[in-house]
Amino acid sequence: MDIQKKFYLCETANLVSSKYINKWIEELKDEVIIFLGNNKEIKIFSSICPHFGGEIIYDYKMQVLKCKWHDWRFCSESAACLTFPKISKLKKYTYTIENKKIYLTIE
Amino acid sequence: MDHLLEVNIIKKIKCSKAVAFWNYWDHEHLDVVHSGYKKSDIMYDDDNFLFRIDRVRIPIFSFIAIKTPIFMVQHDENTLFTFAIQFGCESKTTIKMKEVDKNLTEINMNYKFNLEGWRIVMKPFLRVLIKKWNEKVWLEDLPVKLRRQKVLEMNFKDFNGLPDQLSDRENGVIKDLKLPITRPLESSRDRHIFNE
Numbered sequence: 001m002d003i004q005k006k007f008y009l010c011e012t013a014n015l016v017s018s019k020y021i022n023k024w025i026e027e028l029k030d031e032v033i034i035f036l037g038n039n040k041e042i043k044i045f046s047s048i049c050p051h052f053g054g055e056i057i058y059d060y061k062m063q064v065l066k067c068k069w070h071d072w073r074f075c076s077e078s079a080a081c082l083t084f085p086k087i088s089k090l091k092k093y094t095y096t097i098e099n100k101k102i103y104l105t106i107e
Numbered sequence: 108m109d110h111l112l113e114v115n116i117i118k119k120i121k122c123s124k125a126v127a128f129w130n131y132w133d134h135e136h137l138d139v140v141h142s143g144y145k146k147s148d149i150m151y152d153d154d155n156f157l158f159r160i161d162r163v164r165i166p167i168f169s170f171i172a173i174k175t176p177i178f179m180v181q182h183d184e185n186t187l188f189t190f191a192i193q194f195g196c197e198s199k200t201t202i203k204m205k206e207v208d209k210n211l212t213e214i215n216m217n218y219k220f221n222l223e224g225w226r227i228v229m230k231p232f233l234r235v236l237i238k239k240w241n242e243k244v245w246l247e248d249l250p251v252k253l254r255r256q257k258v259l260e261m262n263f264k265d266f267n268g269l270p271d272q273l274s275d276r277e278n279g280v281i282k283d284l285k286l287p288i289t290r291p292l293e294s295s296r297d298r299h300i301f302n303e
Contacts, residue, residue: 029261029276030269050268052133053258054251069251071139084291088268 006096006103009034013100015042020058022047025104031055032093032104037076038063044104045079046091056090065090112220112230114237118245119213122256124185124206125284127214130252131179131187131202132288134159134296141247143240145172148299152287155181160299166239181286194229197221209281210256216241256281265289 007028010021020035033047035058045065047056054069058076065074073082074090081087094105120127130136134157138144145162152158159177164170178190189200203215218237222230262270262279266289269276290296 029273046268048258048263048269050266052265053255053263053268055254069140070135084293087266091268 005106007106009044009095009102009104011100012042012097012102015102019060022055022057028104028106030091033058033065034095034102035060035076042095042097042102043076044093044095045074046093050081050088050090110222110227112218112222112233112237114218114234114241116216116218116238116241117213118216119207119211120249120252121211122252123209123259123281124204124212125281126252126256126259127204127212128181128187128284129255129288130248132157132181132284132286134288135290135294136251137161138295140251141244143169143243147296149296150299150301154286157287159296166236166243184283193220194226194233196223196226196229196233 005027007025009023009032014021015034015036020033022031022033024031031047032044033056034042034044037043045056048054049056049067049069049072051067051070051072054067056065056067056074058065063076064082065076065079066072072084072087074080075082079090079092081089096103096105134147134149137147143164143166145164147159147161150158150160157177157179159179161175161177162172163175164172173193175191175193180188182188185204187202189202191198191200198221199219201215201217203217205213205215207213218241220233220237222233258269259281260279261276264270
């Protein structure tokens, strides 16, 4: 039987006011970014840049993800690296919403 | 010597010596992480030296940007020298690192400016400016170094990211720094008139 694990991230209202949230998930040994994408759909990706490990943030005006260390850009829909396309995508996570709370889910 | 201005600052940081030196040799972060840098062009670099031209904003008078040629050399495994010309004065910065343990490094930053002729009047002003510049840059770099240490301890591989397996994301051994730090072919540091 598959066991689904879920990790609390934030309330949906937090996401609207903050534009994006970065959160370290110890159990996954990864840091994730949660934001509302182009179609107001919730997106969750790893926020550790594959270049040197910098923090990925979301520029909601330009609707693009970018690294705080070297300004590498990533597509906010596909998580593909726009600056150097040969670089691997940011890992994508799934989620569920329960009582206006967003949980990252792992199957 | 009256015309020599010397400022010495010692700090400790919770990261390895390799990470602390990496921060000095990672030139691509300069104009992204530091508000004091407008542009930074690498003219030439090799396995222990570099020649770079920076455009930096002066602390306090941040509307003024000056062009600064910089020569950096990794003199030995613990010592980095930087020679520059700023405000028309030659300067030498010596960075000495002592690894207290694998997760703690003491950094001794020594700044020397040669203030010849009328430039001697800048001595008190420059003394304040150097301390302000050092503190500003230190605070901007601090989270970078701490995070870099953390990801390397999780076996992060440059240009690849974290290992796929969760069980591999621990006990990372931080290797000695190898220069020059790899830059992509189209790096912004190499986009200048002499590379066209």
